[in-house]
Amino acid sequence: xxxxxxxxxxxxxxxxxxxxxxxxxxxxxxxxxxxxxxxxxxxxxxxxxxxxxxxxxxxxxxxxxxxxxxxxxxxxxxxxxxxxxxxxxxxxxxxxxxxxxxxxxxxxxxxxxxxxxxxxxxxxxxxxxxxxxxxxxxxxxxxxxxxxxxxxxxxxxxxxxxxxxxxxxxxxxxxxxxxxxxxxxxxxxxxxxxxxxxxxxxxxxxxxxxxxxxxxxxxxxxxxxxxxxxxxxxxxxxxxxxxxxxxxxxxxxxxxxxxxxxxxxxxxxxxxxxxxxxxxxxxxxxxxxxxxxxxxxxxxxxxxxxxxxxxxxxxx
Amino acid sequence: xxxxxxxxxxxxxxxxxxxxxxxxxxxxxxxxxxxxxxxxxxxxxxxxxxxxxxxxxxxxxxxxxxxxxxxxxxxxxxxxxxxxxxxxxxxxxxxxxxxxxxxxxxxxxxxxxxxxxxxxxxxxxxxxxxxxxxxxxxxxxxxxxxxxxxxxxxxxxxxxxxxxxxxxxxxxxxxxxxxxxxxxxxxxxxxxxxxxxxxxxxxxxxxxxxxxxxxxxxxxxxxxxxxxxx
Numbered sequence: 241x242x243x244x245x246x247x248x249x250x251x252x253x254x255x256x257x258x259x260x261x262x263x264x265x266x267x268x269x270x271x272x273x274x275x276x277x278x279x280x281x282x283x284x285x286x287x288x289x290x291x292x293x294x295x296x297x298x299x300x301x302x303x304x305x306x307x308x309x310x311x312x313x314x315x316x317x318x319x320x321x322x323x324x325x326x327x328x329x330x331x332x333x334x335x336x337x338x339x340x341x342x343x344x345x346x347x348x349x350x351x352x353x354x355x356x357x358x359x360x361x362x363x364x365x366x367x368x369x370x371x372x373x374x375x376x377x378x379x380x381x382x383x384x385x386x387x388x389x390x391x392x393x394x395x396x397x398x399x400x401x402x403x404x405x406x407x408x409x410x411x412x413x414x415x416x417x418x419x420x421x422x423x424x425x426x427x428x429x430x431x432x433x434x435x436x437x438x439x440x441x442x443x444x445x446x447x448x449x450x451x452x453x454x455x456x457x458x459x460x461x462x463x464x465x466x467x468x469x470x471x472x473x474x475x476x477x478x479x480x481x482x483x484x485x486x487x488x489x490x491x492x493x494x495x496x497x498x499x500x501x502x503x504x505x506x507x508x509x510x511x512x513x514x515x516x517x518x519x520x521x522x523x524x525x526x527x528x529x530x531x532x533x534x535x536x537x538x539x540x541x542x543x544x545x546x547x548x549x550x551x552x553x554x555x556x
Numbered sequence: 557x558x559x560x561x562x563x564x565x566x567x568x569x570x571x572x573x574x575x576x577x578x579x580x581x582x583x584x585x586x587x588x589x590x591x592x593x594x595x596x597x598x599x600x601x602x603x604x605x606x607x608x609x610x611x612x613x614x615x616x617x618x619x620x621x622x623x624x625x626x627x628x629x630x631x632x633x634x635x636x637x638x639x640x641x642x643x644x645x646x647x648x649x650x651x652x653x654x655x656x657x658x659x660x661x662x663x664x665x666x667x668x669x670x671x672x673x674x675x676x677x678x679x680x681x682x683x684x685x686x687x688x689x690x691x692x693x694x695x696x697x698x699x700x701x702x703x704x705x706x707x708x709x710x711x712x713x714x715x716x717x718x719x720x721x722x723x724x725x726x727x728x729x730x731x732x733x734x735x736x737x738x739x740x741x742x743x744x745x746x747x748x749x750x751x752x753x754x755x756x757x758x759x760x761x762x763x764x765x766x767x768x769x770x771x772x773x774x775x776x777x778x779x780x781x782x783x784x785x786x
Contacts, residue, residue, distance in 0.1 A: 260754055261751070262751055262753055288750055318682070321750065322749070323724050323725065323726070324749050324750050324751055367698075368749075374698055374750075374752040375698065378752065406750065409698070426650065431695075431701065432701055433700060433701075434698060434699060434700045434749070434750040435698030435750065436695050436697070436699055436700075437698070459768065461769065497755050499756070500750075500751075500753060502768075516718075537753075
């Protein structure tokens with residue numbers, strides 16, 4: 241059994257998105273109690289949130305943007321840049337706590353104290369761009385983790401796999417010219433789903449050309465298409481790229497019971513993807529995986545999906 | 557929606573006495589395919605396209621000495637010898653719709669925009685129209701497309717708009733299109749949000765059918781309605 245870290249902090253529940261918002265604190269509560277019920281929690285190495293040093297957040301985001309976000313929270317506004325992005329007084333601090341926890345998990349994985357880790361954080365991150373909040377995201381968690389790992393351990397090739405049903409425009413935006421970070425995203429086709437980017441012809445730019453890969457899934461498609469995405473596209477590309485560490489934007493909203501998308505992935509389909517990801521990490525990255533929660537809004541399905549995800553990390 | 561707002565104003569032009577190789581170089585440099593030919597006072601007298609030039613030059617199949625061959629074989633073709641005259645033009649007060657229909661009708665790639673005295677003001681190309689169309693559809697901004705089936709009767713769109721407004725969500729665009737079922741319309745609001753769950757629920761409760769986007773193929777529409785009208 242692997243040494244798997246689990247980042248969770250009650251303070252992540254304090255990011256209040258108001259009534260009727262899908263990105264609600266209950267998402268984390270059901271994940272936590274699901275792990276408790278299954279007995280998995282006791283097998284995990286617990287990690288708590290901590291305030292990220294600003295220099296790491298600034299390695300990804302515009303300082304002026306960070307200041308804007310901070311002042312919007314602290315002046316008591318309930319949204320930032322778009323009605324989608326509901327927040328509260330504490331949101332800025334909690335977003336920093338999320339990043340800090342993820343960096344600690346990354347450190348322990350990189351130094352070998354942990355084999356891999358799952359980070360159950362709020363707010364999510366993959367839509368947040370250099371200077372723009374979007375789709376419930378403020379700080380791009382996974383992007384900060386990638387920059388941190390690059391600069392602290394001199395890693396040359398970081399692989400990011402984003403299976404959230406929405407395209408991670410923020411992560412793509414941050415790394416599109418960077419050949420040292422391969423951003424791979426599989427998501428519902430942008431003509432039918434938020435945010436309207438992530439078309440197959442978006443392949444990165446300048447030196448980063450070929451190091452961004454977008455695989456759109458049509459509404460109604462499911463397990464079969466994802467299987468072929470993994471076997472015929474993702475694995476060959478990552479075998480060629482040979483990531484030294486694998487970061488995962490783990491969104492669980494492609495599930496057929498999740499009403500945030502029209503894609504029909506089954507619970508088993510999610511496990512299939514994760515098995516392939518673990519195999520890929522074992523082959524190239526010495527098993528090093530830092531998986532970070534993005535979306536996933538079905539309170540009924542989240543516990544089983546995260547349980548299975550973590551079981552596969554433990555199995556390694 | 558006026559042509560003057562969408563046209564290219566800094567137009568690359570050429571003199572009628574210039575060598576066509578000069579026009580060719582301009583096209584390559586600016587990645588364009590249409591160069592208006594103007595007099596010194598800006599009066600439009602013709603248009604030269606990359607196709608006109610390619611037809612006038614020998615084949616560049618033998619790439620190795622292509623340049624030398626071309627220069628030798630086309631020593632002095634002047635723009636005025638091959639340019640199109642009797643042009644179809646637009647006025648700045650013509651609309652984008654006029655430009656779309658006129659480009660479809662004349663089957664050209666770009667139309668010059670002139671004032672009443674034929675002085676060149678700008679050029680509008682298929683590319684400019686594409687940009688305008690992307691802007692109208694709103695999908696340059698992050699959002700989600702809904703597909704709603706509505707009865708073809710007065711007040712349906714208002715109800716849909718009301719439901720969306722109640723949720724405090726902004727519109728990127730709304731398209732209303734023919735549906736292949738008699739008496740029905742397909743409504744496509746492009747909403748600037750990630751969060752359409754509540755809206756979908758409310759629309760269903762109000763009796764609307766949400767279309768499966770994959771069932772929506774233009775080619776399933778009655779073909780006759782889409783025949784060219786010319």
